[in-house]
Amino acid sequence: MNFVKMMLRHFTQYKLLFSLFIISILIEVAYSVAAPLSLKYLVDEAFTPKNFQVFMIILGVLLVGGLLNICAGAVGDYSLGKLSGGVIRKLRLDLFLHLQKQSLPFYQRYKVGDLVTRFSSDMASMERVVRVSSPYFLKESLSVLLGLIMLLTIQWKLTLAMLVCSTLMFVGPRLLQTRAERANMNFKEAQERFSNTIDEMVKGHRTIKGLHQQKRFQERARQQIQDLFSFGFKLHMTNSFMERLPLTALLILNGMMIGFGGYLIFHDQMTVGGFMAFFTLFMSVGQAGSNLSFLIPNLIESGISFQRVGEILEQQPSVSEASTPVELPPALTSIGMNQVTFGYTEESDQLRDVSLHISAGSYVAFVGPSGSGKSTALQLLSRFYDPGLGTVEINDYDLRTVSESSFRKLAVLVTQETFLFNTTVRDNLLLDGTEATEADMVEAAKQANIHETIMSWPAGYDTWVHHEGGSLSGGERQRIAIARALLRNPKLLLLDEVTSALDPATEAEINELIQRIRGEQTIISVTHRLASVVQADRIHVFKEGRIAESGTHAELLQQNGLYTSLWEKQHGFHLSQDGLHATVDVERLAKLPFFKGIELSVLQGIAALFTTEVCKENEAVVREGEEGNTFYIIVRGKFEIVKHIPDQGERRVAVLQDGDHFGEIAL
Numbered sequence: 001m002n003f004v005k006m007m008l009r010h011f012t013q014y015k016l017l018f019s020l021f022i023i024s025i026l027i028e029v030a031y032s033v034a035a036p037l038s039l040k041y042l043v044d045e046a047f048t049p050k051n052f053q054v055f056m057i058i059l060g061v062l063l064v065g066g067l068l069n070i071c072a073g074a075v076g077d078y079s080l081g082k083l084s085g086g087v088i089r090k091l092r093l094d095l096f097l098h099l100q101k102q103s104l105p106f107y108q109r110y111k112v113g114d115l116v117t118r119f120s121s122d123m124a125s126m127e128r129v130v131r132v133s134s135p136y137f138l139k140e141s142l143s144v145l146l147g148l149i150m151l152l153t154i155q156w157k158l159t160l161a162m163l164v165c166s167t168l169m170f171v172g173p174r175l176l177q178t179r180a181e182r183a184n185m186n187f188k189e190a191q192e193r194f195s196n197t198i199d200e201m202v203k204g205h206r207t208i209k210g211l212h213q214q215k216r217f218q219e220r221a222r223q224q225i226q227d228l229f230s231f232g233f234k235l236h237m238t239n240s241f242m243e244r245l246p247l248t249a250l251l252i253l254n255g256m257m258i259g260f261g262g263y264l265i266f267h268d269q270m271t272v273g274g275f276m277a278f279f280t281l282f283m284s285v286g287q288a289g290s291n292l293s294f295l296i297p298n299l300i301e302s303g304i305s306f307q308r309v310g311e312i313l314e315q316q317p318s319v320s321e322a323s324t325p326v327e328l329p330p331a332l333t334s335i336g337m338n339q340v341t342f343g344y345t346e347e348s349d350q351l352r353d354v355s356l357h358i359s360a361g362s363y364v365a366f367v368g369p370s371g372s373g374k375s376t377a378l379q380l381l382s383r384f385y386d387p388g389l390g391t392v393e394i395n396d397y398d399l400r401t402v403s404e405s406s407f408r409k410l411a412v413l414v415t416q417e418t419f420l421f422n423t424t425v426r427d428n429l430l431l432d433g434t435e436a437t438e439a440d441m442v443e444a445a446k447q448a449n450i451h452e453t454i455m456s457w458p459a460g461y462d463t464w465v466h467h468e469g470g471s472l473s474g475g476e477r478q479r480i481a482i483a484r485a486l487l488r489n490p491k492l493l494l495l496d497e498v499t500s501a502l503d504p505a506t507e508a509e510i511n512e513l514i515q516r517i518r519g520e521q522t523i524i525s526v527t528h529r530l531a532s533v534v535q536a537d538r539i540h541v542f543k544e545g546r547i548a549e550s551g552t553h554a555e556l557l558q559q560n561g562l563y564t565s566l567w568e569k570q571h572g573f574h575l576s577q578d579g580l581h582a583t584v585d586v587e588r589l590a591k592l593p594f595f596k597g598i599e600l601s602v603l604q605g606i607a608a609l610f611t612t613e614v615c616k617e618n619e620a621v622v623r624e625g626e627e628g629n630t631f632y633i634i635v636r637g638k639f640e641i642v643k644h645i646p647d648q649g650e651r652r653v654a655v656l657q658d659g660d661h662f663g664e665i666a667l
């Protein structure tokens with residue numbers, strides 16, 4: 001078994017403790033075998049001939065051996081406690097550190113439940129085996145081995161006869177082993193699935209309520225709990241069979257031993273003392289053997305756990321650090337992409353032959369239709385992925401050769417999905433390792449337009465953030481994340497749709513902030529809102545994974561291509577500063593294909609019919625099957641069209657954003 005090797009490797013790292021433990025076990029086993037053997041000499045040499053002197057010698061040897069045995073037991077317990085604790089501590093830490101090293105694809109492959117189960121139930125069963133089962137297994141195996149040698153010396157014929165019959169004790173468990181392994185694996189996977197459901201339910205409780213999906217989750221949970229019951233029952237029955245079989249076999253063996261032993265005594269091939277010693281020793285060897293088979297289910301279970309933890313430990317990060325990485329100086333000269341092709345999976349590429357050069361201090365925007373690869377390009381520039389072909393370069397170094405810590409000091413990524421830690425706002429802003437002072441923190445919060453909001457909370461900067469930021473509004477979370485990034489004073493600020501959750505007034509303030517800091521910092525901003533990048537030094541327009549157009553706003557409008565059509569789509573609306581009231585121009589309506597040719601006076605009447613609807617995050621606007629009686633134009637924000645596919649769950653089939661429309665059938 002692989003896990004035996006794995007355990008031995010861990011155990012032998014603690015040489016002194018391991019040696020102490022082995023010595024103590026040897027002493028204990030030797031005593032447990034020698035004690036029954038003393039019966040032969042007591043009966044044959046002391047009791048039968050009534051020899052008091054021999055009796056006293058045997059008694060003395062037993063007493064000294066007993067004392068030694070007690071001391072060895074205490075030393076063994078101590079060394080085992082230290083040894084197993086050390087091994088488990090190392091395993092836990094190794095697993096944790098290994099997880100931290102992993103890249104994004106790993107976290108997309110393994111769900112939270114998969115990893116939590118490995119830390120909880122798998123680690124617990126590994127701990128059990130390291131602390132209890134394997135030392136016990138070692139001790140009992142040695143007892144069986146040494147006991148058998150002694151039995152052979154007492155009466156080899158009886159020993160061989162018993163050995164042949166003893167195979168019965170091991171055949172049963174062996175036959176059931178594969179079944180037990182399968183039962184264990186099934187049970188663990190069922191645990192994982194259930195953990196993932198709990199995780200999804202807790203994280204998505206708002207969406208579940210909003211979309212009224214409680215029933216779906218209840219059904220899923222009911223099925224998974226039923227699976228836990230069925231697999232748990234199978235596991236219980238297999239384990240019970242495995243434990244019961246050897247005990248039954250031991251009973252049969254005892255009967256045979258008395259029969260054959262009696263025969264040997266009657267034919268003067270064995271003394272009475274010899275038989276008594278044999279019987280006692282055989283019972284203790286049998287007990288040790290049966291203990292071994294009791295341990296087997298436990299060892300199988302932990303073998304599976306070792307296998308599952310081993311599987312994680314074998315995963316190599318897809319983005320790894322070079323063996324001798326280049327330390328970047330604290331200044332940025334340029335960053336860019338050189339003929340980059342990249343796909344999240346081998347089946348398709350999300351970026352194709354993308355080349356761009358960004359010099360220090362410039363403000364660059366990536367725009368384009370949804371799914372065109374803007375965020376993917378930013379992920380590669382942040383080195384969360386490495387390109388399949390081509391290179392991402394920083395200060396003319398291939399990003400793959402650069403030390404991660406020096407790169408992360410230069411560059412900070414702020415994304416739309418803001419994650420805040422469950423600690424105070426202050427901790428979230430300052431984090432570890434930053435040399436920022438309280439004044440710097442307040443300044444960054446002011447720049448991100450969140451200082452006043454924080455100060456309006458009773459505990460101010462000491463306000464506790466709950467549920468990874470879920471206790472705050474999307475805009476508050478986003479502004480704290482922007483302040484956190486600014487506080488690190490990065491030379492390269494990578495922004496991925498950072499203003500999409502903000503109201504127009506706050507968005508305008510963040511855009512002003514970008515204008516203030518541009519030049520000092522290199523800014524790359526991914527956005528679908530073109531009005532916010534009019535001032536950018538260069539705009540790259542992405543289309544189907546390629547850069548379709550590049551230039552300044554004015555240059556791109558002159559080209560009259562994709563950018564122009566995106567720009568026109570997003571214009572012709574008027575939105576109040578709080579984002580709650582919108583109107584649409586007649587000219588904008590006239591551009592919609594189905595209003596073509598309609599007189600402006602009629603369109604004016606239609607424009608007046610529009611009202612503003614504000615949708616909350618994750619709120620369903622239209623559900624399949626509902627009567628479509630409203631025509632919508634999205635002034636601001638993103639809508640996903642999600643389809644429920646049986647057995648596959650929900651699939652995003654399209655994304656609509658600023659300027660897109662839907663529900664024309666209602667017209």
Ligand SMILES: Nc1ncnc2c1ncn2[C@@H]1O[C@H](COP(=O)(O)OP(=O)(O)OP(=O)(O)O)[C@@H](O)[C@H]1O
Nearest residue numbers: 108344350369370371372373374375376377528655
């Ligand atoms: N982790 C991922 N694994 C697999 N495919 C992905 C992953 N992330 C994005 N994609 C796919 O890659 C393509 C490009 O996505 P990307 O997020 O870069 O586009 P985008 O232009 O930023 O769009 P949006 O504005 O909607 O965010 C899309 O088809 C998307 O579904």
